[in-house]
Amino acid sequence: MKRQSELKGIIGDLKRHLEFQKSMGVARVPVEKKAKEETIPKAPGKEPVKTQPKAQTSPEKKDDVIRIEEQIGIFDASAKKMTLEEIRAEIGDCTRCKLHEGRTNLVFGEGNPKARLVFVGEGPGRDEDLQGKPFVGRSGQLLTKIIEAMGLKREDVYICNVVKCRPPENRTPEPDEMATCEQFLFKQIRSIEPGVVVCLGSTAAQSILKTKQSLGSLRGKFHQYGRAKLMVTYHPAALLRNPNFKKPLWEDMQVVMKELGISKPGD
Ligand code: URA
16 A cells, blocks of 8 residues: 555656656657567577677767866865854944845855855845745746756755845846955855755856856857856746747756756656
């Protein structure tokens, strides 16, 4: 009985996972075919002879997606490495920029302090401001689904933003606000030392990479950020507005998964 309900649970998880993949534009799930045992036809009066399956040749590698770009983010490797608690204490009850005037809670970031993967958004929205946690509103729920589709849990990764206080009416943070706050993001990444940083949307990408290039031209390949590789992709809020972005986002996440050695769902 217990095994049957476990099996039902697994099938349910798999179904939800595949439905999510489909909604992300994944049309096919790669399945490794088990090589068939070949049987040499029986010679008269003899048993058929089984041969070893032929070694599977790996499929032609498609145009390798992982390319390190010239684009190098501003990263001071000689800067002192602080703990996340020390960084939070340094921020304190911040009044360094005008965003503090409208905030309910400062949203520092949350997750695994030793995460191999860090997601960086733009700045807190209404729900995040009220709860003091990053990505907990609608786009946050979609981010959680994306993380889970990658075979990870929210607690495995670290999630934060360029600015820690909500911009009024969710407007894009202004250059002076980003310039004031981004030092703390850089310290957070320096503290965590992840293998991969994912910038969600052009604000995070342009802030970290110090570029004005469009998201379209930055996404889909790795940039270097200190020792970490940095991937730029669409913000989940953009996916909620335009589902056509789901497919390229998922392609970007597959590049990230390959880099982190996370096997693709379905493999
Ligand atoms: N959008 C962001 O960029 N960050 C959040 O934390 C929530 C929404």
